[in-house]
Amino acid sequence: MKNDIRPIGVFDSGLGGLTTVSELRRTMPEENIVYFGDTGRVPYGTRSRETVRRYARQDMRFLLSRGVKMIVAACNTASASLLPEDIEKLPVPFVEVLHPAVEVAAAATRNGRIGLIGTPATIRSGAYERAMHLVNPKAQIIASPCALFVPLVENGFTAPDNEVTRLVAEQYLAPVRKSGADTLILGCTHYPVLKPVISRIMGGGVTLVDSGQEAAHAAKRCLMQYDMCNLSRTAGSVEYFVSDSTETFAENARPIVGEPVAGRAVQIDIESV
Numbered sequence: 001m002k003n004d005i006r007p008i009g010v011f012d013s014g015l016g017g018l019t020t021v022s023e024l025r026r027t028m029p030e031e032n033i034v035y036f037g038d039t040g041r042v043p044y045g046t047r048s049r050e051t052v053r054r055y056a057r058q059d060m061r062f063l064l065s066r067g068v069k070m071i072v073a074a075c076n077t078a079s080a081s082l083l084p085e086d087i088e089k090l091p092v093p094f095v096e097v098l099h100p101a102v103e104v105a106a107a108a109t110r111n112g113r114i115g116l117i118g119t120p121a122t123i124r125s126g127a128y129e130r131a132m133h134l135v136n137p138k139a140q141i142i143a144s145p146c147a148l149f150v151p152l153v154e155n156g157f158t159a160p161d162n163e164v165t166r167l168v169a170e171q172y173l174a175p176v177r178k179s180g181a182d183t184l185i186l187g188c189t190h191y192p193v194l195k196p197v198i199s200r201i202m203g204g205g206v207t208l209v210d211s212g213q214e215a216a217h218a219a220k221r222c223l224m225q226y227d228m229c230n231l232s233r234t235a236g237s238v239e240y241f242v243s244d245s246t247e248t249f250a251e252n253a254r255p256i257v258g259e260p261v262a263g264r265a266v267q268i269d270i271e272s273v
C-alpha cells in the first residue's frame with residue numbers, strides 16, 4: 001500500500017463546499033485538504049453555463065498548482081456545467097457531487113418521488129434528471145430552484161429560527177411537499193447548512209440526501225480504489241483559500257467546519273491563475 005500525503009483539492013463558489021470538507025475530516029481525518037472558495041464570484045448558480053465552466057476550470061487550475069492528488073468539485077452548479085473534455089484533461093482523479101447524491105436518493109426512495117432543490121443553473125441543466133434516469137428510469141424528480149438560499153447562507157442567515165430563511169424555504173419547498181416526495185436531494189452544497197430549517201418544513205418522513213456529504217464518501221471510495229490514501233497516523237491539515245476578503249468567510253466557515261478558520265484563510269487572485 002502506498003502512502004500518498006498530497007492534499008485533496010476541494011472547490012466551491014463559497015462556503016458550500018465546506019460541508020464536504022467537514023465530512024472528509026470526519027471520515028478521513030489524516031488527509032490533508034486544500035480548499036478554494038470563490039467568494040469573489042459567488043453565486044455561480046445564477047450565471048450562464050459558459051461562465052460557470054470558465055470559473056470551475058480556473059478553480060481546478062489553482063488547486064492543481066497546489067499539488068493536489070484529487071479534485072473534488074464540491075459544487076453542484078460546477079458539476080452540472082463542466083464538460084467531459086474538461087474532466088478528461090485533468091492529471092488527477094476527479095469527483096463530482098451529482099452522481100453520488102443520485103445513487104443514494106434512488107436507493108432511499110420508497111414511492112419513486114424524489115424532490116430536488118438546487119441553484120437555478122443546476123435545475124435548468126437537467127443533469128440530475130439525466131443521472132437519475134440511468135439509475136432508476138421510473139423515478140420522478142420534482143425540482144425547485146432556490147436562488148435565495150446561497151446568499152442567505154453566505155450572509156449567515158442560518159439559525160434554525162431565522163424568520164426570513166423560514167419564509168423563503170416554505171415557498172421554495174411548497175411544490176416538493178405537495179408532490180408527496182419521500183426523499184429530497186439537497187442539490188447544492190450550501191443547503192446542508194440550512195438542514196434544520198428544511199427538515200422542519202419537510203417533516204420527519206422525508207429523507208434528506210446531502211450532496212456535499214455524499215461527495216466526500218465518493219472521494220474516499222475513489223482514494224481507496226486508486227491506492228492514494230494518506231496512511232499517516234496524525235491529523236491532516238486544511239488550507240483555506242478564497243478570492244475575496246477572508247474575514248466574513250472565516251466567521252461563517254467556523255460553524256460549518258467546527259474549528260476556527262480566522263487567520264488561516266488566504267486571499268488569492270483567481271483571475272490571474
Ligand code: DGL
Pocket residue numbers: 012013014016017042043044045046074075076077078119122150187188189190
Ligand atoms: N454550492 C454550490 C452548488 O452546489 C454553488 C452555489 C452558488 O454559488 O450558486 O451548486
